[in-house]
Amino acid sequence: MTKRRPEVVRVEGLAKDFRPGLGLRAKRVLDGITFSVHENEIFGFVGPNGAGKTTTLKILMGLIRPSGGSARILGHDIRESRFREHVGFLPEVSYFYDYLTGIEFLDFYARLSNVPRAKRPDRIATLLGWVGLSHAGDARLRTYSKGMLQRIGIAQALIHDPQVVFLDEPMSGLDPLGRKEIRDLILRLRGDGKTVFMNTHILSDVEMVCDRVAIIVKGKIRYEGRIEDFIASDNQRADVVLARVPAELPARLEDDLGAELRPHGDQLEARVHEKAINDVLRAALAAGADVLSVTPVRVSLESIFLSAVGEPEARGEVR
Amino acid sequence: MFGRIRTIAGNTVREAIRNKVLYALVFFAVLLIGVGVLLSTLSYVEQERIIQDVGLSAIRLFGALIAIFLGVGLIHKEVDRRTIYTIVTKSVARWEFLLGKYLGLVATVWMQVVVMSAAFLAVSWLTGAPIGVTHLYALLLSAGELALLVAIATFFSAFTTPMLASFFTGGFYVVGHLTRDLKQLGSQSDVESVKQVAGLLYRILPDLESFNLTIQALHELPVAPAEVWWPLAYGALYVIVVLTLASLVFHRKDFR
Numbered sequence: 001m002t003k004r005r006p007e008v009v010r011v012e013g014l015a016k017d018f019r020p021g022l023g024l025r026a027k028r029v030l031d032g033i034t035f036s037v038h039e040n041e042i043f044g045f046v047g048p049n050g051a052g053k054t055t056t057l058k059i060l061m062g063l064i065r066p067s068g069g070s071a072r073i074l075g076h077d078i079r080e081s082r083f084r085e086h087v088g089f090l091p092e093v094s095y096f097y098d099y100l101t102g103i104e105f106l107d108f109y110a111r112l113s114n115v116p117r118a119k120r121p122d123r124i125a126t127l128l129g130w131v132g133l134s135h136a137g138d139a140r141l142r143t144y145s146k147g148m149l150q151r152i153g154i155a156q157a158l159i160h161d162p163q164v165v166f167l168d169e170p171m172s173g174l175d176p177l178g179r180k181e182i183r184d185l186i187l188r189l190r191g192d193g194k195t196v197f198m199n200t201h202i203l204s205d206v207e208m209v210c211d212r213v214a215i216i217v218k219g220k221i222r223y224e225g226r227i228e229d230f231i232a233s234d235n236q237r238a239d240v241v242l243a244r245v246p247a248e249l250p251a252r253l254e255d256d257l258g259a260e261l262r263p264h265g266d267q268l269e270a271r272v273h274e275k276a277i278n279d280v281l282r283a284a285l286a287a288g289a290d291v292l293s294v295t296p297v298r299v300s301l302e303s304i305f306l307s308a309v310g311e312p313e314a315r316g317e318v319r
Numbered sequence: 320m321f322g323r324i325r326t327i328a329g330n331t332v333r334e335a336i337r338n339k340v341l342y343a344l345v346f347f348a349v350l351l352i353g354v355g356v357l358l359s360t361l362s363y364v365e366q367e368r369i370i371q372d373v374g375l376s377a378i379r380l381f382g383a384l385i386a387i388f389l390g391v392g393l394i395h396k397e398v399d400r401r402t403i404y405t406i407v408t409k410s411v412a413r414w415e416f417l418l419g420k421y422l423g424l425v426a427t428v429w430m431q432v433v434v435m436s437a438a439f440l441a442v443s444w445l446t447g448a449p450i451g452v453t454h455l456y457a458l459l460l461s462a463g464e465l466a467l468l469v470a471i472a473t474f475f476s477a478f479t480t481p482m483l484a485s486f487f488t489g490g491f492y493v494v495g496h497l498t499r500d501l502k503q504l505g506s507q508s509d510v511e512s513v514k515q516v517a518g519l520l521y522r523i524l525p526d527l528e529s530f531n532l533t534i535q536a537l538h539e540l541p542v543a544p545a546e547v548w549w550p551l552a553y554g555a556l557y558v559i560v561v562l563t564l565a566s567l568v569f570h571r572k573d574f575r
Contacts, residue, residue, distance in 0.1 A: 018575070061408045064573040081412060089408040095400035097330065099337055111326040112409045156405060 008164050008195045009037035009060070013069035016055055016219075028219060029055055033069065035214040035224045037164075042186060042196045044210035044227075046203065046305070052219040053199040054092055057168050060197075061089050074163065085114065088157035090150075092168040092199070098142035102133055102152055105141060106159055113160035127155040130188070132181055147178035154185065164195040171205050183209050203305055215305065236274040241292040242284050243267050249287045253280060271297065323411050324419040331423025335389055336430075344388070345431050348381035349438040356446060367448035368537045374439040375457055375533045378432065382465045383492055386428050390472025391484035393420050398574060407574075414566040421473045421562060425466050432462050451539055456547050457532040463554045464530035468492060470558040471525070474565040478572065495527035525557055 014033040017026040030052045037043040047053050058064045060071055060078055076083040096105060106124045115123060128134045131151035141149065150170065157165055170186070171179040179202075186209050189196050200206055206213060207227060214224040223230055240259075242249075245268045253259040257280050259270040268289075272280045277294065284291055335341065355373030359366035394417065397403040407413055436458045443450050471491050475484035494501075498521050505517020529550040535542050 058574065061404075063404060063408065064575060065571075081410070084408060085410045087408070089405065091401055091404040093401065095402055096405075097334065097402065099334065108326060108330060109405065109409065112323050112406060112411050114322070114410055153405075160409070 005038040005040060007036045008039050009035075009043075009071070009073050009197060011035050011056070011060070011069070011071045014056065014059060014066050014071055015068035016052075016059060016064070017067040028067075030059075030066075031219045033216070033219070033221055035221055037195060037197055038212070039195055040190060040193055041211040042190050042198065042209050044206040044213040045197065045199045045216065046201065046206055046213050047216035048201060051216045053201075053216060054168055056216070057166055057197075057199055061087075061166060085160060086163040088160070088162035088165040090153045090157045090165075090167045090170060092172065096141050096149060096153065099140060101140050102128060102137040102144075105152060106155055109156040109159045115160055123159065123161075127158055130158075130185060131155045147174050150174060150178070150182070154182065158189075162194070164197065165189060166197045166199075168199045169201070170198060171200065171202055179205065237271055237297045238274060238277055239293075239295045239297055240270045240272055240277070240280055240284070241267055241295075242270065243290040243292055245284075245289045246287045249284065249289055252283055252287075257283065267292065320415060324415050324422065327406070327411070327416055327419025328423035328426065331393075331420050332427050332430075335424060335427040338389065340388060341385060341427075341431065344381050344385050345434055348377050348431075348435045351377040351381070352435065352438045352442055356442060359446075367443075367446060370446055370448050371439075371443060371454070372533065372537055374442060375454075375461070375536060378435045378439060378458065379461050379464070379531075379533075381435065382428065382432055382461060383468055385431050386424075386465045386468040387472055387485055387488050387492070389424055389427065390469045391476050391488055392481040393424055393473055394476040394569070395479075395481050395484070398572075401574075403574065413569050413572075417473065417477065417566055417569050418562065421470060424469050424473070428465050428469060429462055432458070432465065449539060451536075453532065453536045453539060453542050456542055457536040460530040460532050460547065460550055463551050464527055467525055467527070467530075467554045467557055467561075470561040470565075474561050474568075477565045477569040491525065492527065495525040496531075498524045498526050499528050526553070529553060 012034050014030055015028065016030040017028050019026045033052070033056055035045075045053050045056065055064070059066045060073060062078055062081070062084075071078045074083045074086055097108070100108065103124055106127060107120055110120045110123060124137070125134070128137050131154055133148060133151055133155070136144065136148060141152065144152065150173065154167070154170060157167070167186070170182050174182065183205060186196050186198065190211075198206075198210065210227060212224070212226050213230065215222045215230075241264075243266060250261055250268065253270050253272075254261055257272060257276045259272045259276070259280060262269045262271070270280060274296075281291060281294070352374040355370040355377075358373055359369040362369055394403075397406075397420070403416065407416055439458070440450060440454075442448075443454075468488065468491075472484060472488040475487045479487070501517050501524075502521040505514045505521070508514055508517070532542060532546065534540070535546075
């Protein structure tokens with residue numbers, strides 16, 4: 001369904017080289033990134049730390065220039081500036097002017113975003129309500145907790161009622177309740193017809209809110225598409241539990257059919273790919289083993305992600 | 320556009336006046352202006368001139384220190400703390416941001432000049448030192464000089480660290496007061512290339528001595544209108560050129 005929607009973001013062959021120092025050889029941190037984000041979807045840009053998520057987002061936001069490739073937002077080349085009035089952005093880690101109150105802070109960004117003076121008070125009150133900070137509008141930002149700062153940061157990204165919102169690690173550093181509030185806010189934005197692009201490495205949040213994802217590893221896109229398709233694509237498995245297993249059967253299941261074996265007393269559990277289930281069952285029955293059960297395994301995005309990325313690279317970097 | 324620039328300028332003032340070092344510098348400037356009264360007692364003649372010489376010099380020196388101190392971190396701090404991320408990704412052009420920051424800092428520096436000038440005029444009035452229109456011209460040109468100095472600090476702040484920017488801006492301030500001597504030395508040289516280099520440097524580097532009317536004020540010498548409007552026009556042009564260069568550099572900057 002989402003494929004029929006118009007593209008809001010189109011990135012083609014995006015590349016970025018960083019020179020670590022004067023005279024040093026440039027290092028390619030983005031290598032031919034291509035993906036698209038469709039209207040009114042929540043798009044998760046997922047990858048381990050250092051994969052190039054923030055660099056990609058900074059290029060889209062015009063904070064750094066690409067070394068190659070192109071990108072368009074709402075049909076405009078990212079080097080233009082006219083479309084920015086329709087775009088909201090929350091950076092990953094941001095210091096805000098902590099001497100301002102919540103209301104003053106949002107008023108500052110409303111002025112910069114050309115929100116008409118007459119509409120500012122209502123818009124600010126509405127957003128403070130959305131992000132659960134109505135009670136803290138008159139407090140200075142220096143008194144805010146990290147979660148409150150993250151929420152007021154999201155409010156500034158929405159102050160001018162943008163069509164598309166870019167959020168860099170919006171749930172980072174938040175407690176479970178805070179994460180739920182932000183998730184609800186993101187879902188609300190989609191409900192209001194907005195498009196949300198979200199950088200994150202928290203896969204449980206991706207599974208809960210994102211319609212589509214792109215997985216980036218070491219500056220390259222490994223996958224782009226719907227989460228269900230990603231989980232289903234070539235990744236479904238089943239656990240086959242066998243009894244009275246002949247001695248030669250485990251080696252055949254493991255070597256010829258790619259099964260992962262786990263002995264449980266006199267039973268053997270074989271985790272097999274869905275395409276190999278029939279072959280495994282045939283081999284087991286032919287060898288004289290009893291088939292006790294066949295149970296499909298619900299594979300989580302996280303486990304697939306770890307196998308796609310390479311577990312050592314991702315260990316400790318995704319949650 | 321003007322609304323956005325004004326918003327950034329207003330926020331810059333609000334942030335700058337929270338800096339406690341600013342008040343320390345103004346305090347010492349006012350103190351020095353007052354100390355001029357004590358220094359004048361060491362002399363039997365020209366006591367009023369000593370008071371006013373110390374006062375005007377204090378305004379120029381501490382004004383320059385404030386301009387450099389606040390100016391060199393003006394842009395760098397915004398980039399370092401990433402506050403700029405949420406600003407230039409809105410409908411704010413980078414040059415608008417730069418200009419807003421510059422105007423905000425000039426306003427802050429001028430507010431301090433007003434405070435120091437008030438102290439100067441009060442001390443002059445209390446000690447019976449003469450106050451004429453030339454004194455006001457001298458104060459006006461000091462404000463003009465500081466606006467130029469803030470532009471130079473802004474330029475360096477757009478692409479380098481506060482440490483280097485303060486070094487470069489301080490260097491420009493010192494050299495800027497010596498460019499006339501440089502030109503003079505060049506003209507006296509027998510070597511043509513030295514003359515040309517000295518002339519070129521005089522054209523490129525700011526002529527900050529043109530903003531100095533201290534002598535005229537102390538001796539109540541008549542000041543031709545051109546001695547006031549010419550430095551102001553020259554300063555305005557210099558500021559435009561420097562800020563244009565800063566914008567060009569800033570426009571190409573990657574915020575990594």
